[in-house]
Amino acid sequence: MRDTPEQRLARVATGDRRAFAELYDATSSRVFGLIRRVLVDPAQAEEVTQEVYLEIWQTAARYKVERGSAISWMLTMAHRRAVDRIRASQASRDRDTRIGIRDYDREYDQVAEHVEITMEGERVKRAIAGLTELQRQAVELAYFGGLSHSEIAAELHVPVGTIKTRIRDGMIRLRDALGVTS
Numbered sequence: 001m002r003d004t005p006e007q008r009l010a011r012v013a014t015g016d017r018r019a020f021a022e023l024y025d026a027t028s029s030r031v032f033g034l035i036r037r038v039l040v041d042p043a044q045a046e047e048v049t050q051e052v053y054l055e056i057w058q059t060a061a062r063y064k065v066e067r068g069s070a071i072s073w074m075l076t077m078a079h080r081r082a083v084d085r086i087r088a089s090q091a092s093r094d095r096d097t098r099i100g101i102r103d104y105d106r107e108y109d110q111v112a113e114h115v116e117i118t119m120e121g122e123r124v125k126r127a128i129a130g131l132t133e134l135q136r137q138a139v140e141l142a143y144f145g146g147l148s149h150s151e152i153a154a155e156l157h158v159p160v161g162t163i164k165t166r167i168r169d170g171m172i173r174l175r176d177a178l179g180v181t182s
Helices: 005-013 017-039 042-062 070-103 110-129 133-144 149-156 160-178
Strands: none
Touching: 005 017, 005 042, 005 070, 017 042, 017 070, 042 070, 110 133, 110 160, 133 149, 133 160, 149 160
């Protein structure tokens, strides 16, 4: 007399490897078939089937006969795992799509951008030429030379307050000449 799947599952819950092998032999074609219909991809179906049987081995003690047959419990577990795999795959594809869109370099008119940068540079040069010699010198040392106020003062042999005033006045004139609003 052969054991029922419920009896085998009860033995699996106690760690009986032989009962697990018998349960697998008796049910694997149905479990794999269900998963294969849900997933379509045979390799993923095999992987999920393996995960399902691992879960059965680990959780057999949770099976309750009064809640339904052992095969129904196992097929429900298999279906849930297959659906989870589909959702994970879809989430991965969606994530890859979002990253692809984010990283996509849009084409732009390089010639127009170059012309615009050149024209802007010419405007700045004209605006700087409109400064007094003392303002131009202080602004150039600060912004193009990278010097601090005290370094500029030491180089030009003038007080730091004077340098700050020249830079501030020069920046105000540049702002007005370039039409920048504050």
